[in-house]
Amino acid sequence: FFDAPVSGGEAGAINGALSIMLGGPKKKLLQINNLMDSYAKNIVHIGPSGHGQLTKMVNQLCIGSLIQGLSEGVALGKKSNLNMNKVLDAISGGAAQSWQMDNRFKSMVNSEFDFGFAVDLMIKDLKIALNHSNDLGIKLPSTKSILQNYKKLSTLGDGGLDTSSLIKLLEK
Incomplete structure (x- = not known):
C-alpha cells in the first residue's frame, strides 16, 4: 500500500499544487503518478509504506x-x-x-x-x-x-x- 500525505493547504488543493510525501513500493509508482499529477506539483517518494506519514x-x-x-x-x-x-x-x-x-x-x-x-x-x-x-x-x-x-x-x-x-x- 501507499501512504501519501499532502502539504500545501486549501489553496494548494484548489490549484493542484500540493506537495505529496509518498511512502510505498517504488516499483508501483508509475501506476499512481498520473493520478497524483492532477492535484500535486511536487511528488517525492520517501521510501517504503509508512515513510510518507x-x-x-x-x-x-x-x-x-x-x-x-x-x-x-x-x-x-x-x-x-x-x-x-x-x-x-x-x-x-x-x-x-x-x-x-x-x-x-x-x-x-x-x-x-x-x-x-x-x-x-x-x-x-x-x-x-x-x-x-x-x-x-x-x-x-x-x-x-x-x-x-x-x-x-x-x-x-x-x-x-x-x-x-x-x-x-x-x-x-
Whole structure:
C-alpha cells in the first residue's frame, strides 16, 4: 500500500499544487503518478509504506515552529508600531522567508484566521509526532510548548481557526 500525505493547504488543493510525501513500493509508482499529477506539483517518494506519514510528522513539527516564530515576530513588530507591510517587504527577501510568511503574515497582522489548517487538526498531528518521538527516545521541547499553546487556543474556543491564530495568545 501507499501512504501519501499532502502539504500545501486549501489553496494548494484548489490549484493542484500540493506537495505529496509518498511512502510505498517504488516499483508501483508509475501506476499512481498520473493520478497524483492532477492535484500535486511536487511528488517525492520517501521510501517504503509508512515513510510518507513519518515525513508528514516532520512537516508538521516544522510548520508549528515556523508559525510560533512568525507569531512572535509579528507581535513584536505590531507592538513596536512598525509599518508591517514594510517589515514584510524587508524580511521576506531574506533568510526569514517561508511559505508561512508568504501566506500567513498579512492575515496574522490583520487578525484574519477563518481559513486554512485548523488548530484542532494541528493538535492531533503534534500529539502523533510527540508520541512517535517518545517511542524513539527523542525529546522535542519546542514542539511540546507549541502543542500546549495550541491546546490553550482550542480551550478558548478557537480550535476551528487557522493555525496562524497562535498569535492571539501573544496579543492578549
